[in-house]
Amino acid sequence: MAAELQTLEAAAAPASRKRKPKHKKSKNPSKRAKQKASPMAAAKPRQPSKKMKKLFRKRAREYHSDEEDDGDVEREEEPSSGDEEDFDVRDDGSGGSEGDDEEDGRGAQHGITRFVGGCRAFRVAFMKIMKKHLPDDPLGPILSAHKKLVAEKLAEDDAEHKKKGETKKEKQLAAENGHIKPANFLDAKEKFLIGVATKGVVKLFNAVSKAQNAQIGLNPSKSKDTKGVESKIVTCFFSFIHFVVLAKRRKQAFFSELQKKNTQVSNSRNDEKGNVTGWAPLCDSYMLTSSKLKDWDKMAEPAAVVGQEHESSESSDE
Amino acid sequence: MARFKNKNKKAPVRPVKNQPSVDHITGQKIPKSFVFSRGKLPGPLRDLELDLRKLMLPHTALKLKEKKRNKLKDFLNVAGPMGVTHFLMISNPKSIPHLRVARTPQGPTITFEIHEYALAADIARSQARPSCPKELFSNSPLIVLSGFGSGGQHLKLTTIMFQNIFPAIDINTVKLSSCRRIVLLNYNNETKLIDFRHYFIRLQPIGVSQRIRKFVQKHEVPDLRNLQDVSDFVTKVNRASTKSAVRLQEIGPRMTLRLVKIEEGLCSGAVIFSEFGKEADDAHEEEDHED
Structure with a gap:
């Protein structure tokens, strides 16, 4: 069986070289349909190069070197061979197999032996393989005669892989040697250690504060820590209050701004005046005693804007 | 390796921080340290090395670059001019992590076996509210040694070594606000293991x-x-x-150490103390020489 397959391959080898470009071309389905309809007519044989022809002929000669007559017989058989019809009927991968056939046919026409018997044999063999009911083999289907060898090799690979993984794991374990992940809670030992450390710190801090307080010689009752806390509270409160007051002021400023917009009449001088004694526009007698109001009909006279240095300077410039 | 785009430009010269080698208040020499590895270290141990460097701040080389071919002598040569007084070396012979603490340049060298260790990241992960403000590391930690008094000469030596590894504090001048970290070494007399912990101190008003x-x-x-x-x-x-309460929260690496050996010189010299017998000791020495 295996030997048969091999010979088949040998025969197909030269043909396969030719086949490749053709497959690329046959992407459009119309062409493919044409091929199916009349393989002989459509298949315009592409001329292989002289060199290739020579090669094919040589191979053919070699193949039939011992039985010259058979080759002739085969050549005669070709045109009306039943194989092609057979292949047309077949549906699985018909395009490819058809191409094969054509190729073979053409090859034969150029004086190269067509391997009719081989084709049938291949078909039979292939069908046989496909029909085969496979046992549940972990290695999967193996066509080779050396089934045992393959299995052995695979097993070896597997073992090697396993070994590699193991060594890697070992290495990792060695790297993590001694490395522990602490628990999420404080166990008794940790608590004890923290206690020891705390005691040490407290002892030291007490000694330090004692020494430094003695050094200062001031109020020993006022220990440093509490003083710090108290003063901190006080400063925090002041800053807090300051913040509140600031906010209030800002609010006032905002409202006053609003008011100003409402009373367009107020000019900067009025504001200035208002800042001195409350806000003038809010006074009841503001409109009555409107001497301070700016008269927009008049031009700004230097006398009217005595208080404002900026404006006066500008006007003088003009 | 195109390190500089423009040849005309010179390599940026980093301003050298002039760290005083002498405390300006107490007038004592400030101990400085190098933390580095000997031999190849696996990932977690390299992290431990970095954590230890951070613990030793500020008087340590945080970004000390090591190369494979660096010998102990190289570090020693640099240590002299830089005023480095202590070496902390981490090695991993036969997949057993070791920590060696040595005084430069003469020694002694104390070798610990690191039984167990947890990285700062592991500890932070185990806490509900981990916190580690950066300003903690601007001052050196306090050190608390407990349980060392009961033992023999070797423990005394260890105590002295660790006391001198951080700058001494003068209780008359020290500012309590600068004491933010503490390193605890607790010797367990029964198991002969030393627990190494690193906490940060928080004061809370009572x-x-x-x-x-x-x-x-x-x-x-x-x-x-x-x-x-x-x-x-x-x-x-x-x-x-x-009063205010002292609250401690663990940061930094956690180690459980076992005192293995004390040598007279810097990773060499006569063995003052050995945990193991004579034969085992020889084996250990070989280990040390190979890295």
């Missing part, structure tokens, strides 16, 4: 209500809606107290 503590420590604006007067806020629960 006898003050939660609200005021929050206000003072976190500067949160208090909610005064339900109070009649501001004085209520202060006087409600608070007793006048003069």
Whole structure:
């Protein structure tokens, strides 16, 4: 069986070289349909190069070197061979197999032996393989005669892989040697250690504060820590209050701004005046005693804007 | 390796921080340290090395570059001019992590076996509210040694070594605000293991209500809606107290060490103390020479 397959391959080898470009071309389905309809007519044989022809002929000669007559017989058989019809009927991968056939046919026409018997044999063999009911083999289907060898090799690979993984794991374990992940809670030992450390710190801090307080010689009752806390509270409160007051002021400023917009009449001088004694526009007698109001009909006279240095300077410039 | 794009430009010269080698208040020499590895280290141990460097801050080379071909002599040559007084070496012979603490340049060298260790990241992961402010590392930690008094000569030597590894504090001049970290070494007499822990110190006022503590420590604006007067806020629960509590939170690496060997010189010289017998000791020496 295996030997048969091999010979088949040998025969197909030269043909396969030719086949490749053709497959690329046959992407459009119309062409493919044409091929199916009349393989002989459509298949315009592409001329292989002289060199290739020579090669094919040589191979053919070699193949039939011992039985010259058979080759002739085969050549005669070709045109009306039943194989092609057979292949047309077949549906699985018909395009490819058809191409094969054509190729073979053409090859034969150029004086190269067509391997009719081989084709049938291949078909039979292939069908046989496909029909085969496979046992549940972990290695999967193996066509080779050396089934045992393959299995052995695979097993070896597997073992090697396993070994590699193991060594890697070992290495990792060695790297993590001694490395522990602490628990999420404080166990008794940790608590004890923290206690020891705390005691040490407290002892030291007490000694330090004692020494430094003695050094200062001031109020020993006022220990440093509490003083710090108290003063901190006080400063925090002041800053807090300051913040509140600031906010209030800002609010006032905002409202006053609003008011100003409402009373367009107020000019900067009025504001200035208002800042001195409350806000003038809010006074009841503001409109009555409107001497301070700016008269927009008049031009700004230097006398009217005595208080404002900026404006006066500008006007003088003009 | 195109390190500089422009040839005309010179390599940026980093301003050298002039770290004083002598404390300007106490006048004592400030110990400085190198933390480096001997031989190839696996990932977690390299992390431990970095954690130890951080622990040894500020008087250590945080970004010390090591190369495979660096010998101990190289470090020693640099140590002299830099005023480095201590070496902490981590090695991993036969997959057993070791820590060696040595004084330069003469020694002695104390070799510990690291039984167990947890990285700072592991500890932070195990805590509900891990915190490790950066300013902690601007001052060197305090060191607390406990349980070392009972043992023999070797323990005394270890005590001295560790006491000198951080700058000594003078209780008359030290500022308590600069003492933010503590390294604890606790010797267990039964198991002969040394627990190495690193905490940070937090002071909390005692006898003050939660609200005021929050206000003072976190500067949160208090909610005064339900109070009649501001004085209520202060006087409600608070007793006048003069104390504040010391709270410790663990940071940094955690190690369980076992004292293995003490040598007279820097990773060489006569063996003063050995945990193992004579034969085992020889084997250990070989180990040390190979890295």
